[in-house]
Amino acid sequence: xxxxxxxxxxxxxxxxxxxxxxxxxxxxxxxxxxxxxxxxxxxxxxxxxxxxxxxxxxxxxxxxxxxxxxxxxx
Amino acid sequence: xxxxxxxxxxxxxxxxxxxxxxxxxxxxxxxxxxxxxxxxxxxxxxxxxxxxxxxxxxxxxxxxxxxxxxxxxxxxxxxxxxxxxxxxxxxxxxxxxxxxxxxxxxxxxxxxxxxxxxxxxxxxxxxxxxxxxxxxxxxxxxxxxxxxxxxxxxxxxxxxxxxxxxxxxxxxxxxxxxxxxxxxxxxxxxxxxxxxxxxxxxxxxxxxxxxxxxxxxxxxxxxxxxxxxxxxxxxxxxxxxxxxxxxxxxxxxxxxxxxxxxxxxxxxxxxxxxxxxxxxxxxxxxxxxxxxxxxxxxxxxxxxxxxxxxxxxxxxxxxxxxxxxxxxxxxxxxxxxxxxxxxxxxxxxxxxxxxxxxxxxxxxxxxxxxxxxxxxxxxxxxxxxxxxxxxxxxxxxxxxxxxxxxxxxxxxxxxxxxxxxxxxxxxxxxxxxxxxxxxxxxxxxxxxxxxxxxxxxxxxxxxxxxxxxxxxxxxxxxxxxxxxxxxxxxxxxxxxxxxxxxxxxxxxxxxxxxxxxxxxxxxxxxxxxxxxxxxxxxxxxxxxxxxxxxxxxxxxxxxxxxxxxxxxxxxxxxxxxxxxxxxxxxxxxxxxxxxxxxxxxxxxxxxxxxxxxxxxxxxxxxxxxxxxxxxxxxxxxxxxxxxxxxxxxxxxxxxxxxxxxxxxxxxxxxxxxxxxxxxxxxxxxxxxxxxxxxxxxxxxxxxxxxxxx
Numbered sequence: 001x002x003x004x005x006x007x008x009x010x011x012x013x014x015x016x017x018x019x020x021x022x023x024x025x026x027x028x029x030x031x032x033x034x035x036x037x038x039x040x041x042x043x044x045x046x047x048x049x050x051x052x053x054x055x056x057x058x059x060x061x062x063x064x065x066x067x068x069x070x071x072x073x074x
Numbered sequence: 075x076x077x078x079x080x081x082x083x084x085x086x087x088x089x090x091x092x093x094x095x096x097x098x099x100x101x102x103x104x105x106x107x108x109x110x111x112x113x114x115x116x117x118x119x120x121x122x123x124x125x126x127x128x129x130x131x132x133x134x135x136x137x138x139x140x141x142x143x144x145x146x147x148x149x150x151x152x153x154x155x156x157x158x159x160x161x162x163x164x165x166x167x168x169x170x171x172x173x174x175x176x177x178x179x180x181x182x183x184x185x186x187x188x189x190x191x192x193x194x195x196x197x198x199x200x201x202x203x204x205x206x207x208x209x210x211x212x213x214x215x216x217x218x219x220x221x222x223x224x225x226x227x228x229x230x231x232x233x234x235x236x237x238x239x240x241x242x243x244x245x246x247x248x249x250x251x252x253x254x255x256x257x258x259x260x261x262x263x264x265x266x267x268x269x270x271x272x273x274x275x276x277x278x279x280x281x282x283x284x285x286x287x288x289x290x291x292x293x294x295x296x297x298x299x300x301x302x303x304x305x306x307x308x309x310x311x312x313x314x315x316x317x318x319x320x321x322x323x324x325x326x327x328x329x330x331x332x333x334x335x336x337x338x339x340x341x342x343x344x345x346x347x348x349x350x351x352x353x354x355x356x357x358x359x360x361x362x363x364x365x366x367x368x369x370x371x372x373x374x375x376x377x378x379x380x381x382x383x384x385x386x387x388x389x390x391x392x393x394x395x396x397x398x399x400x401x402x403x404x405x406x407x408x409x410x411x412x413x414x415x416x417x418x419x420x421x422x423x424x425x426x427x428x429x430x431x432x433x434x435x436x437x438x439x440x441x442x443x444x445x446x447x448x449x450x451x452x453x454x455x456x457x458x459x460x461x462x463x464x465x466x467x468x469x470x471x472x473x474x475x476x477x478x479x480x481x482x483x484x485x486x487x488x489x490x491x492x493x494x495x496x497x498x499x500x501x502x503x504x505x506x507x508x509x510x511x512x513x514x515x516x517x518x519x520x521x522x523x524x525x526x527x528x529x530x531x532x533x534x535x536x537x538x539x540x541x542x543x544x545x546x547x548x549x550x551x552x553x554x555x556x557x558x559x560x561x562x563x564x565x566x567x568x569x570x571x572x573x574x575x576x577x578x579x580x581x582x583x584x585x586x587x588x589x590x591x592x593x594x595x596x597x598x599x600x601x602x603x604x605x606x607x608x609x610x611x612x613x614x615x616x617x618x619x620x621x622x623x624x625x626x627x628x629x630x631x632x633x634x635x636x637x638x639x640x641x642x643x644x645x646x647x648x649x650x651x652x653x654x655x656x657x658x659x660x661x662x663x664x665x666x667x668x669x670x671x672x673x674x675x676x677x678x679x680x681x682x683x684x685x686x687x688x689x690x691x692x693x694x695x696x697x698x699x700x701x702x703x704x705x706x707x708x709x710x711x712x713x714x715x716x717x718x719x720x721x722x723x724x725x726x727x728x729x730x731x732x733x734x735x736x737x738x739x740x741x742x743x744x745x746x747x748x749x750x751x752x753x754x755x756x757x758x759x760x761x762x763x764x765x766x767x768x769x770x771x772x773x774x775x776x777x778x779x780x781x782x783x
Contacts, residue, residue: 019326023351027318027322035311037314044229045229045231046300046310048157048229048231049153049156049296049301050300050301
């Protein structure tokens, strides 16, 4: 019922197709990139948030891991 | 290599954290208040600033921009400097950002209950506040990119990409959706009208969910989940695909909010296709989060932080599966305009945003105060009561949404509507509204417990304003170009990264928007559709001020159940003079598009004074002030000229005589009201509102009595 509006625009049906093609190109390129990335590099990158020199920070997370006994008292 | 010394600013993290908690409490409390109004309408106390329509945007804005917004900034100001191994670019900008943002929230909390609203969902704030938002947002951007540029870690961790995409896209969305012409200091009309305005608004609305509630939180997930689990993310490769696919696809899916509307068919279909495709990257992200905990599920049983995060990520997965399902036309036909959508967004808000925020707070506060969590038991209690709250909330809303929708669509064997009275379908779901309120209260109880727990935690520790750190400077020499290192190259260059994500986001926006702008000249003009008279225009602005569109749609879908109930379905050409469009997104009350001429003037008069007098059991609040407030006609002239600037064909010089026409029309209505026993005066607001309501949808009936000469 709204097709008449859309038909009034020249070459409108090509828009979604262009969109899909652009998307597929980007998506495939990203996948290719990702597959090619060096393993060591990935290992290095994924540890960035954990890469922490702060001693105090480590102790707290270790305590948390072991269920720090002094945390349970209310 | 020599290590450089610098420090992390914990003070700004603390400030944003405190704001998160305070605004979270406020936003949720307001939510419970309006949820209660839906079954105790007298809770509006007949006061304008406490009515559902005006308070509902306060709830949504408080939760989205105040609670979630501050939580985003808290997380970014903590994680970004640590991921960059650099202090924030400028402390002054950090503080400007903080105080500016809080000021905007306060401005919203005052202006929305006062009725200053653009009526566009999640973009209700009027133009001066829009400008303030832009300024503060740009300050945040400068601060963020300044930090990224002076970083000591060559690689930009995936969380930072999500922050960048968030900033870039929200900037684009905010600017495009806020283009409006001011009438006065706190009143403006959008440049878009009708179908276009709807498309722009839902392109914005959808992507506000995507790029304010989702991408920054994914960034936080990619930082804080590995932190809390003390292990790297499951697959860094998957996170790259997750990122690019998500930001590419999300922007296209906006039109799924307008299925079966007067929006062109191809745009609706485009929205559906991209919504379905969106499942893949969303679930990629969810799986990446959950699998990070592989082999560590024993700790999830013990650690409330991980529990919160697991439920948050699971809720993300549920909501992002449900969203695409809701964009299927046959599902949408049932779910749209009902409480189902309310359930859907609350799975996201309570589960994903809320629980991830709580997990981060439980992790972060003990660290900032150099101590351990005060009580793990209380945190566990919070987890369980919060989860229970979500279950109560969501199940009642699903139930009520589906029940009401099926009642709307039910025909008798004779082919008549089984429940022709809309109110009947409302009364049926009142028990669900009560359960929803209980669910929300349970959830809020959990938050109160958290606040106590965190307060006690902070009290036993000592806060460290600055945290010293050291790192070697970043090597500037270019690495040899290796095979497969192109994305690495991109990750090393923040500016290129910004441009790349902007381009990706704009492609979706342009392909979606350009045809719609072309459409303007192609929408068949319906000859009988005329601009509003000055009185109707004033009435429309009252309709906007009272946010009637919070509960009433003005969009009849082409279903027999709707045309039987409301009349002829909506045509795109009917809305060409609607700046802004008022289609609405939820039918707590019936649709009003064909309201004109349905009831006599006096019915509306009495109904506004006390809805229960005309519809016993109605949950609509009373609007008695409309009967006593004088209509402000001082802006009529300006309103007409602004509308003409926007393309509404008022004759030249019409603004000079507009108020004469206004007086004539209001005297006629007042005379009719007086004849029918209502003590109406022509200069009251109610007259304008009645004029507007009686005009609604009458144009295509060929009624020319109300058109401009």
